[in-house]
Amino acid sequence: MKALIAAAILALGLPAFAQQQEAKPLGPGREALTIPYEKYTLPNGLEVLLARDPKLPVVAINVWYHVGAYHEQPGRTGFAHLFEHMMFQGSKHVPDDVHIAMLEQLGANDLNGTTNFDRTNYFETVPTHHLATALWLESDRMGFLLDALDEKKLRTQQEVVKNERRQGVETRPYGVAQEKLWKTLFPAPHPYHGKIIGSMEDLDAATVEDVKSFFRKWYAPSNATLAVVGDFDPREARALIEKYFGSLPGGPKPEKPEVAPVKLTGEKVLRHEEKVGTLPQVMMSWLSPPYLSEGDATADVLANALGTGKSSRLYKRLVLEKGLAQSVSATQQSLGAQSVFTIEAVARPGVSSDALAQEIDAVLEEVRREGMTRQELDRARTRFETQMLAGLQSVGGFGGKADVLQSYNHYRGDPGYLDEDLSRYDAVTPEQVRDFAREYLEPDARVVLHAVPVRKSPISAAKEIR
Structure with missing residues (x-):
């Protein structure tokens, strides 16, 4: 049977994928938490997770880039969060500022992007029959964002992020105090030093070439994982993923920074x-x-x-x-x-x-x-x-x-x-x-x-x- 499946995959021109992961048995009363899934990797390094759940005619697309504030360099903080904004501003085949509008017109919900110290993610849930469009949108900004990134867009989003910092840190009750405590816990140059949003000085200093270099290194398919969960046909989903993501250039997976743990020796x-x-x-x-x-x-x-x-x-x-x-x-x-x-x-x-x-x-x-x-x-x-x-x-x-x-x-x-x-x-x-x-x-x-x-x-x- 496994040989027949493998032959069918080769005949369709689809990427070889890992054997379906059997859902691990959970304890009594926890059966509802079981998530059967498949995991495989495209030749360009993109990891794919597929989990079928046919209860409702919707499908969630969720992309994790394995980069956060931890991966930034001193003097260049806030880049991971900055790209959380830039990724919604348009790419080579998607006009400026219409990414969100296109998804909303399809009936998408749970549409967002978030950044933390360890990763950045983007996600949306769409009606099942719009899976192809949602995957195409994600692939276009993964592969072609830099074609549409220019000085004007960068400066606009820098100001948006700086205003977000003012609201979330500088004018928020105890916001500056919390940042001061955090910086004391993780002294520079530890990559957890400071806020995920970055500093005003680093945001002002960022150039177009700086952010492009950051994107090329950390937003490659080899540093990303795509999850598709919901009511979809696995055969169709694999074909769509190969069509939209398989042609994106690969590259070596970037190395994670090696940082020694901080140890507090006094109060x-x-x-x-x-x-x-x-x-x-x-x-x-x-x-x-x-x-x-x-x-x-x-x-x-x-x-x-x-x-x-x-x-x-x-x-x-x-x-x-x-x-x-x-x-x-x-x-x-x-x-x-x-x-x-x-x-x-x-x-x-x-x-x-x-x-x-x-x-x-x-x-x-x-x-x-x-x-x-x-x-x-x-x-x-x-x-x-x-x-x-x-x-x-x-x-x-x-x-x-x-x-x-x-x-x-x-x-x-x-x-x-x-x-x-x-x-x-x-x-x-x-x-x-x-x-x-x-x-x-x-x-x-x-x-x-x-x-x-x-x-x-x-x-x-x-x-x-x-």
Whole structure:
């Protein structure tokens, strides 16, 4: 049978592809999360993931370029995010600024692009009968974007991104403070230094040749993965992918930067004069294990149990019992090279950031000493599984099936890693949480930032109102 399939592929002129991956059996109650898929690679290096889901007559197209802020050079930050904008501005065979309009006219939804430190992605969900058009649009900007990139387009998008930075960082409450903390966690020239959006100076300094060189290196088919998920005919989809993507020039896959892990050897306390937020805020951050590595799931569960929902440890103590904070959160920001565990709390009027920090430390000391209850951890696990199940109801969009396959493929090289991922959370015990807090959440291995609002005189306040 395998020989017949291979012969049919050769007869059709289609690329040889890997044997279909059997969906790994999941535990009782998780059968709905199974995603059968195929994975193969075109001769030019483009990876392809196909997953058929015929429940609705729609299909998701999701392209991941394996490049993010981590892959940028000092003095040339923000390029990955800049291309998130440039990729919607037109290519050789698509007129300027009509890419989105064409998809919307087809009835597309879940249409977007995002950038993080580790990757950039673009995705849309279209009615099944418009699969060919959506694939063509993606292939044209992959292969022919530079034919339409000129000085005017670059300068226009530079200004758009700079304005986005003003709104998202410089005029956002605590935005500058968060950037200052992050830069302290990852000192230059570490590629995680700064914001994904880049700095104003680097955005201004970028030239057309700079961005073209970045695109040629990182946006080649050999550094990309295409996922097609939904109601489609696999034979037709493979033929369309070969037609639109197979002719694009290949090239060697670019090498990922080799960067040594950062290690904090003491506590660093920063005092920031907050000019936008009106209440004191305290932020504490520790370096933690990379995404999907040992300890990452423990950090996720601990963060959720500490700071998500009114039953969480920090919310109960700081907001309900002590009345010190009006909001509090804890997160594990999982990244490919090294993750960050952060606790943030905004004070109530009249409460200092120092008082918040003291109470946070008291809660953390309890966790280091005693761990957390199994009931607390079970609530956190349930939240994760519920969130995962909700996302997998969709073929596309944020957290949909295409996105999940892409994420596991990017970070593990295994699109079918779902069962192993869920098992990581099942295995977290109260003892592991306690040990994690002792090993990683040490008081002398963190950055603490106090964002204290600047007191304005009545005269300066009146000037601002005018």
